Amino acid sequence: MTDAKIVLNKDFIKEEMQRRNIASINEFSRQIGISQSMFHLILNGKRNPGSKAISLMMSYFGVEFEKIFIEPLPKVHTEL
DSSP, X not given: OOOOOOEEOHHHHHHHHHHTTOOOHHXXXXXXXXXXXXXXXXXXXXXXXXXXXXXXXXXXXXXXHHHHEEOOOOOOOOOO
C-alpha cells in the first residue's frame, strides 16, 4: 500500500503570485508562513504538505483544499 500523493496546483500558485504582484517563490512562501525549503519541496512534488502547511495555505488563500491541490494523474504503464 502506498501513501496518497498531494500535488500543488501550480497554475493556481502562478495566478495568485501574479494577482498579488509577488515576484519570487521565496517571497511567496514567507508570506504564507512556510519555510522556503519546504515550499520548494511541496511545489516540486518531492514532499507532501503536512496538516500545518495545508492549513496555512488554505487560510492565506481563503479557499478550499481542492482549489490549492489537485489529484495527480495516474501513471500509465505501457509495454513496447
